[in-house]
Amino acid sequence: MNNVFIDVTVLEPRMKHPTIFDAFDNVAEGYSVVIHNDHDPKPLYYQLLGERGNCFSWTYLSNGPEIWEVEIKKNEKNVETIGEIASKDMRKAALLKKLGIDFCCGGKRSLEEACLEKGLDVHRVKDELQNAERVTPAGPQMDFNSWTLSFLADYIINVHHTYVKENTRLLADLSEKVAGHHGAGNPMLITLRDKTHELLRELTTHLKKEEQILFPYIKQLETPGFRKDQQQGFATVKDPIWMMESDHDLAGNLSKEIRQLTNDYTRPANSCNSVGLLFHKLEEFENDLIQHIHLENNILFPKAIELENKL
Ligand SMILES: [Fe+2]
Ligand SMILES: [Fe+2]
Numbered sequence: 205m206n207n208v209f210i211d212v213t214v215l216e217p218r219m220k221h222p223t224i225f226d227a228f229d230n231v232a233e234g235y236s237v238v239i240h241n242d243h244d245p246k247p248l249y250y251q252l253l254g255e256r257g258n259c260f261s262w263t264y265l266s267n268g269p270e271i272w273e274v275e276i277k278k279n280e281k282n283v284e285t286i287g288e289i290a291s292k293d294m295r296k297a298a299l300l301k302k303l304g305i306d307f308c309c310g311g312k313r314s315l316e317e318a319c320l321e322k323g324l325d326v327h328r329v330k331d332e333l334q335n336a337e338r339v340t341p342a343g344p345q346m347d348f349n350s351w352t353l354s355f356l357a358d359y360i361i362n363v364h365h366t367y368v369k370e371n372t373r374l375l376a377d378l379s380e381k382v383a384g385h386h387g388a389g390n391p392m393l394i395t396l397r398d399k400t401h402e403l404l405r406e407l408t409t410h411l412k413k414e415e416q417i418l419f420p421y422i423k424q425l426e427t428p429g430f431r432k433d434q435q436q437g438f439a440t441v442k443d444p445i446w447m448m449e450s451d452h453d454l455a456g457n458l459s460k461e462i463r464q465l466t467n468d469y470t471r472p473a474n475s476c477n478s479v480g481l482l483f484h485k486l487e488e489f490e491n492d493l494i495q496h497i498h499l500e501n502n503i504l505f506p507k508a509i510e511l512e513n514k515l
Contacts, residue, residue, distance in 0.1 A: 206232065212241045224248065228256070228276060236277040238265065244272050246450075250442035252276070254513055258285070258506060261313050279314065286318050287311025287502035294345055295336040301494060303329065308497035309449075309456035348503050353511065354426050356504050357419040364496035365411050371489060372404050378482045386479065390472070393479075396465050400486065403458040410451045414500075418444045422508045425515065432515055441512045445505045452497045459490050 208227045212220050227237045239245060249262050259279050266273040279285075290297035290307040300307045305318045315333075319326040348356060383397035421441060424430050438444055463469065469487040471480045 206235050208235075208237045210237060210239050212239050212245070221248065221251065224276075225252070225255075228252065228260070228278065231278055233278050233280045236275045238273060238275050241272045241274075242270065244268060245274055246446055247442075250440075250446055250509070253506075254440075254442060254509060258288075261285070261317060263313070263317070277317075283314050285312050285502075286315055287498070289315065289333070290498060291349060291502045293337070295339050296333050297498065299332055299336045303332075305329075306456070308494050308501055309453050311498065311502045348499060352426060353504060353507055354423045356499065357422055360496065360499055360504065361415060361419065364492060364499070365415065367492050368407050368411060368489075368496075371485065372408065375400055375482075375485055375489065376404055378478065378485065382478050382482050386476070392465055396462065396482075399458055399462050399465065403455060403462070406451065406455055406458065410448070410455065413444070413451075414448060418448060422504065425508060425511050430515065432512070441508050445509065449501060449505070452501060455493065456497065459493055462486055463490060 208231055210224060210227060212224070215223055224237065224239060231237055239248075244267075252260065261275075261277045261279065263275045263277070264272070265275055286300060286305060286307040288311075290300055290311065297307060303324060304322060305324075307318075310318065313321075315329065316326050319329050348359075351359070379393075379397040379400040383393045387394040387397070417437070418441075421444070425441070466483055466486065469483045471483050
């Protein structure tokens with residue numbers, strides 16, 4: 205079956221998911237089921253992921269507030285997502301980042317889709333990815349895929365959460381100072397302060413949710429003798445993961461806005477050292493955030509869903 209369009213709003217509630225699953229099962233590889241809905245169908249994403257596995261891409265064609273349309277495209281066999289490519293080889297992750305391909309929040313797409321979106325020649329990018337395998341890594345390579353989920357969760361907290369916490373005060377104060385001194389002559393710096401503060405606020409709340417709710421639960425999943433009925437507050441790990449991925453999308457979008465505002469962190473001519481330091485720290489912060497979200501979205505979360513399904 206080729207592409208299918210389903211208006212979910214006209215279906216009886218009990219028929220919605222079976223109809224979509226049936227259409228997905230019958231659509232040919234490389235083709236899509238497009239669903240039209242009056243609310244965000246994200247829970248369906250996790251249900252499909254849990255029951256059919258990581259064999260599709262999920263792209264919002266329309267993202268509310270009244271109408272949601274999602275293209276669910278069935279992957280052709282053996283087609284890796286860009287999140288999977290990045291998670292298997294840090295040199296390839298570095299290349300994707302250099303090319304401006306978002307593999308953390310947008311990691312569930314195929315390379316073809318990501319290249320199309322960026323206007324890049326997919327054959328050339330494939331060649332470059334192959335060449336990246338021949339590059340000798342600059343430092344020790346960490347094989348995150350081989351780690352236990354508990355160890356990876358601890359690593360994320362100790363490295364990336366700690367980095368965010370250690371830099372929050374500095375970035376909040378520095379962006380405030382720069383906006384106060386130079387904002388009258390350059391209103392972009394006022395917007396930059398507001399976006400920076402918003403990003404820091406969002407992340408502060410987000411880290412607490414991961415450290416207090418989701419990560420402890422993921423660690424419990426690896427505890428011998430763990431039973432699913434011991435969980436509290438949510439029916440499945442997919443629920444908090446969905447919330448965390450929504451937070452990641454929000455943080456990722458704010459980070460992209462900051463990059464655009466600063467013209468890729470290009471320090472304005474004749475700007476003072478404080479502006480230079482702010483731009484430098486914001487770029488460093490974005491780099492850390494990309495790796496942080498990549499480890500969660502592309503490794504920790506899919507593996508936690510897989511593990512819970514097995515229990
Ligand atoms: Fe995190
Ligand atoms: Fe996170």
